[in-house]
Each structure stands twice: as C-alpha cells, then as structure tokens.
Amino acid sequence: MSLYPLQLEIALAVMALLVLIREALRPVGNGRALGLGLAALVLGLLAYSFTMDPVEGALYSGMYRLDGFALFSKRLFLLALALALALAAEFAPRLDGGWSEQYVITLLAAVGMLLIGSVNDFALLFVALELVTISFYVLTSYLRRQLPSLEAGTKYLIIGALSGSLTMYGIAYLFGATGTTNLDQVALALRNQGGAGGIFLFGMVLVLAGLSFKLAAFPGQMWAPDVYQGAPAPVTAFLAVGSKAAGFVLLVRLLYTGFLGAHHIWGPLLLWLAAITLLYGNLGALYQHNLKRLLGYSSIAHAGYLLLGAAAFNIIGVSALLFYLVQYACTVMCAFLAIVALGRATGSEDLDACAGLHRRSPLLAAALVISMLSLAGLPPLSGFFGKLLLLLGLFEKVELWNSYMIVAILASAGVVASFYYYFGVARAVYLDQGHSAEPIALTGATRLGLVLCIGAILFLGIYQRPLFDAAVNAALVLAPR
C-alpha cells in the first residue's frame, strides 16, 4: 500500500505539527512572517500538485479516490488555504495571542478538506467533515475577548453539532437500506434493488440537510450572517471559500456516486432549495451595513447559484460549479483582503468606513469594487462567466414553463436584486464623500495580494478557456458509468 496518493494531506499535517513543535520550543512574536512563509509553502505544494496524476479506481479498501475530480478539488482547497494563510498573516497583529495555533488549526481544517475531495466512503466522509467543522468551531471564536466572536463561535457550534448529528443519523439509515458505507457499493445496491426505497430516501434527505449547513444553503443557512460578521475576517474568508467549496465538492461526489440512482428525487429537491436559498440570500443582503454581514448573506445567495449547477444534473452543470468555486475563491479572498486592510486602517468593517475610499487608497477601492462587481456577475469579471455557465447548465433541462424555467427566471430576478447591494458598495466607495481623506497605507503583502487577486478575477473573466477546460475534464470523471 503506497502513501503516494495521500502525500498532499500528509505534507499539510506535517507542516501543522512542525509549527506546533516550533511554538513549544521557541514562541513566535505576532507570527506574521510565519503565516506568509506557510502561505508560500502551500503555494509551492499547489504547484507541485500539478505534477501528480490521477489514480484509477478506489484505494485503501475502497475508502479513497484520487481521480481527476479529487485532484481538481485538492488544488482548489490548496489555493484557498494559501490565500487564507496570507490573510491570517495580515490579520495577525490584531490578535492578542495564539498566533501559531491559528495557522495550525487552519492547516488541519485544510487536511480535512483535502480528504473530503477524495471521499469514497461514508465513514471517511464523516471523519473528514468533522475535522473541518471542529477546526472551525475553534477558529470562529478565536477573538476570545470579543463578544461578537464568541457569539459567532457558539452559534456555529450549536448548529454545526446539530447538522453533524443529522448527517450521522442519515448515514445510519443509508447503511440500513443498503448494508454498506462504501459509495460505490451503495450505488450498486441501489441498482440491484431497482431504485431507492423510503428508508434510503429518508437517509439521503437527512444527509443533504446536514450538508446544507456546510454549504450555507437553505435549510442550514441561518448561522451564516451572524458567524460571518462575528468571526475574525480571515476565518470568515476561509469559511466562505474553503468550507463552502468542501461542502459542494462533497455534495457533487455523493450525488454522482451513492445517490446517483435517486437523481429524479434530488434533482427537483435541490432545484427548489436553490431557488429558496438564492432569494433568501439576495433579499436579506439588500439593507445590510456591515460588509462581513453583507458577504454572509451574499454567500447564502451564492450557495443558491451553485446548487443550480448540482441540480442541473449534467456535465456542464458540474463544470460550471467547479469553475464558479475557483473564481469565487479569488473574488471572495480579494474582498476579504480589502476588508482586513480597511479594518486595520479605520477600525471598522461597515459600509460607512468605505465612504470616499477612492481618495484614501485607489488600489483598495478598486479591489473592493471589482470583487463586489465580480460577485454581482458583471463582465469582464470572472463572476459573469461563472453565472453564465450555471445558467447554461440549467437551461439544458428547460422546456416551456417547466420548473427549471421558473427557477431560472427566479435566479435572474435574484441577480437583479443583488446588483442593488453590490452597487451599494460601489456607491459608497466611488460616489460618497467620506469624513476623512487621510491616505491609507497598505503593507507590501496586502498590495501584492490585491493585485494578484484582481489579476486573477480579470484573467478568469476574459480568458476563461484554461480553467473551463480543467473543470470540464474534472467533471467528466463523474459522468455516469
């Protein structure tokens, strides 16, 4: 049994342990250099991952897969991790302790995510999912002297525990219905039984309900605005980019393996969940003043858009979902990098703090507005192509006045509504006069990060082909065998 397929997970776990040991021997200052160094290492690991080839079949007693889809998702998580570590390093001076430990826990959460990309068994699924979730219990309440952060941590803990137990309960039912926890075996059992029975469907719905917590999709969306607002900005960013992406990767993996035989049930179910989720998020965000809270609602709305890609049940839908997750990572990280820099300069993360930002720091202003408009889906930014792809996937199922068409129209209406709050940020940044015209000084790392993120958003928005090709290849792996 070779450890080759696990090398990325092992590398991250070793990094986490080394940081922990180093902290015990010689405690670091505020850990900014450490964070940036770790981010660079992770970027190196990301570059290395492109030399890895997919492995045929299931490994380690059928628990684990390293197919093209898994590799694509691992690269996505490594990208998100590198950005999150860099963000945490920029945020570190605002912590009052535990500098190294936040990197350790972030790295461990990422190990869980990487495992989620390869899941082929419900047992591994639960372990990996809990590794991610429990790491985030700690991270969300990391500013432990600040009440909002503690509140966020508590809320995340309670709802997370509830959804974890729902998932567990659902897995038990699925085991009862099929007699196995292996995803391939589950699919096989379903085919032999000639379709999904009531017990199987009950279990599936429970697992999907539990997963909706990770996605921040209806019915598990309630925590998002509060936790996004209260948690430290780098944690929120990693939650929005990494944890959500892990949820979607897991969802797609489940839908296309174990749950494949029940697609006539989950297709319409996810379709309407998507519609409810994106309307909830977009309408809730309309009158928000705190940028992180606004992004919390926006993240719910984006979970809705992404669910459309899963509900479409076709290759273009899955590749749209994967394309969207990558560009969403760049966009959201750009936004949070700007919010962290803004918070450090003004001590506030409210919309009012953005007033007249263009005079104080043109780069910061441009980064904030570009990321918002990319979230809104305006060309030539990457969000536009992502949304277009999701619509293309959905419209393969559209016939005159069927439910797919109605949901597509609802989704478009949601996009129009979202322009109100995304352009609200643009309005504050470019149109409003602020109280202060004092220039904001940015650190070199922030400056570099912002420029890279803007470059990525523009590149993915204008020349979409490389990433789209990769996403299609990853999605084709899942095509029903």
Next chain:
Amino acid sequence: MENWLLLALLAPLLGAVAVWAAGEGMARKLAALAAALSLAAALALWGGFDPQASGPQFRIFVEWVPQLGIDLSLGVDGISLPLIALTGLVGLAAVLAPAPEARPKTYYSSLLLLLGAAMGAFASLNIFFFYFFCELATLPKFLLVGIWGSDRGRSRKEAAMHLTLYITAGAMAALVGLVYLFAVTGENFDLARLQAYSGAHPLPEAIQIWIFGILMLGFGVWASMWPFHTWAPVAYGAAPTAANMLFAGVLKNLGAYGLIRIGLTLLPLGARYWADCLAILAAINILYAGWVALRQQDWHQLIAYSTVSHAGYLLLGIAALNVVGVSGAVLMMFAHGVLIALIFALLGAVGAQGKRIGDFGGIARVAPFLGVCTGMAFMAASGMAGFANFASEVMVFIGSWQAQSTALRFGTVAAVWGLVLGATYMLRALRTGFYGEPSGPAVADPPMPARVPYAVLLAVLLLFGFFPGLLTGPIQRAVAPICQLIPAKMAAAEGAAPRKDHHQIAAHAAQANE
C-alpha cells in the same frame, strides 16, 4: 483592413487603461487621441467597405471557448457600418465636449470604456461577446451619472442606482432569452452558425415566441420602450453632457440593434407573432412620451422625453418586418443618434442642465452660432426635410404602412401625429429659449476650434439628408436577407384563412341548397 476594425475597438479600451495609468494633466489629451484614432479607423472601414458584397466584411476570428461556441468573432455589415461610424463620431464629440473639473482620470476612462463597449457590441458576430460588451458599459454609466451628474430634481446617486438596476433588469431578461436560444439551437453562440442551424432545423413556434418575447422585454428596456422607459428621463436628467451624448446617441441603440441582429434574424416566427404588439407599444411610446414632453419645463427632461418618443419610431420600423421599415429603423439609429448627441452638446454649451426652459431667452441674439445650430437641430428633430432624420422617418412610415396590418397602420397614423406633437414642443422650446429678448444666465458662443464638433455633426445630418442613398444602399443589402426569413405576415395569413372559410361556408351553403 481587419486591423482597422481592431483599432476602432482597441483604441478606446486601451486608451481607458492608459488614461487611468497616466497623470491627470494628460487625461484629456490621451482620451481625445484614443477617440480620434477610433473615429479614423471607423472612417477607414467605411472607405474600404464594399457596398456590393453580401455578408459581414473585415472578419476577425479568434477561438475563445470552442466547446460552447464562444469565439471572438468580429465583422462589419451594412447594419453595423453606420452604427460603428456613429459610435466613432459621437465618441470623439463627447470626449471633446466641455468636461467637469473633478477627477479627470476616472471621467475620461469611463467615457472611453463606454465608447469601446459600444464599438465591440456593434462589431460582434458572436452573441456572447455582444452581451459581454453591452454589459461592459454598466459600471462607466453608473460612475458618470453618480459622480458628475446634476443633483437638480433627484439626487445623482439615486439616479445612478436607478439607471443601473433598470438596465440590469433588462440585461438579465435578455440573457435568459439568449441562454435559452443557446440551449435549443445546438449549444452555440456564433451568429452565422446559429443562423445556419435555425435555417436547417426551424425552432418550434412556441419557443420562438417565448424567446422573442423575453428578448423584446430585455432589449426594450435598453431602447426605452414604454412602459419600461422610466429610467431614461431620470438618467438623462442627471447625467453630464458627454455621458448623455453617448447614452442617448449610441448606447440606447443597442437594444434595437439586438432586436434586429438576434431577434429578427434567428426568430422569424417569434418576430411575426410579436410584431403587432410591438407596433402598439411603439405607438404608445410616440404619443405618450410626446404628450409628456409637451408638459416639461426642464430642458433635459424635454429632450429625454423626445428621445423616448423617438424610440417609438425605431420600434415601429422594426415591427414593420419589411426591408423599407427595418432599413428606416437602422438609418434612424444613425440619424437620431447624431442629432441627439448634437442637441445634448448644444444644451451643455448653453448650460441648460437643471434649468427651466423659461429661465433663458433670446440666446440666439447673444450667441448666434449656438442659436443657429440649435435652431437647425430642433428643426431636424421636428422632422424637417433636408435632414437625415426626415429620410429615416419617411422610410419608417412607408415600411409600416406597407406592412398590411391594422396595428401597424394604427402605429403609422400615431407616428405621423407624433411628428406634430414633436414639432410643437421642440419649436415652442426654441421660441422661448432662443428668440425674443435676451434674459437669464449669460451665454456666449464657444471659441472657434470648439465650434468644429457641432458643425461636423450638423454637416453629417445634412449630408445624409440630401444623399440618404449613401447609407440606405448598404443597409438595405444587409437587411433584405433578414426580412426574407420572415414568413408572410399575420395579416396575410389571416386574410387567407377567412377566405378559405368563406369558400367552405359557400360550399356548405351550395350543398345545403342542392
């Protein structure tokens, strides 16, 4: 020659980046250079355009995302040629128009982005890039109204939000239609291949009707079709002069252009179904907006409603679905675009934004150049012979009358009365503001070099007023194949059906008699 097309498109887009990167002092010069290059390239295209050839010329083709039929496919035909020239002309005039002092870099890069977006949209032969370029204009529009707008009436920030949301609603409606079209026509965005596909596999009529309907809704918002016109007075009332020249002169045409380029070409049955509805909406546009314009006291509101009213003529020409009517609509996009840009430029020179018509008096006496130009422009807007506008209006009337449908006939009558309304409000405003005893704020003629843009725009209107054939030739050659796709009009089909029924009834009656 293809390089000229690329230059016309890239000069403003790269110019926008250059302006943003360069110093504040250089902004105006760089922007003027980029716009002038773009205009020169557009004129070179006109010079090299072969009026006898069919199909698009100066083709540029770069593979982009081939799996989805997305390619950067550019080209110029008889429909887009005048519109590209219009964009170049109005773009340069707008850049040269008197500019606000504040934030020159953002101002000029926004103008150039608008210009490049319009160029790209008119030159695109791929639906993806058409939409891409149309949407590229959203942020510059928002900034131009929101930063340099007038606060008279509604706050400029509110106006900017209002404009953005309205245009986005239209864009999303259009996008739903375009994506549906993509899904039912072999997953492709390329216009030529789509046309070939829909020729070989005609779409079911119900789907064509649905898609054309939602495209009409979406593009109608952009073209300020009643009842979706309410953004226009708000935006034109608030936007600065140069932005208004580009909005009303160029970008508003994108809606009507999309309807012809995509709607008529790919959805002939849908177009036939909706033609009567479109004609009635157009008639309401003409009469309602004209009637509202009669009551306006504010210069910009007056011109805004007159533009909305003019959109009705455009839509009426499209609803005619015949060569004369659609060509008239295309000619009108050009003529009205030049004219409305000229009028907004003149009002900007007078300083009329946010002022009431009665605030001024006798401008022609203190500023004879502005007086003469405005007089001629207002005459052209009232439909006086000798200007290109007259030629296009006549073509639209003939086309819509020939269309053999009650709704189109009604529309034509309404349109002719609309001209009377137009003459009333335009000439009344002219008399109040420009003739009589001088009163109100001081107005002076611009110095000599600054007069050139106004004179050029007027000269263009007169040139094509006397020689409309220069434009209508290529336009008709491009429009004819599109109109041929559209099957016999509803009225003809209906006219045939009852006659058949009559025969049957007569036959039954004869049988009964026997």
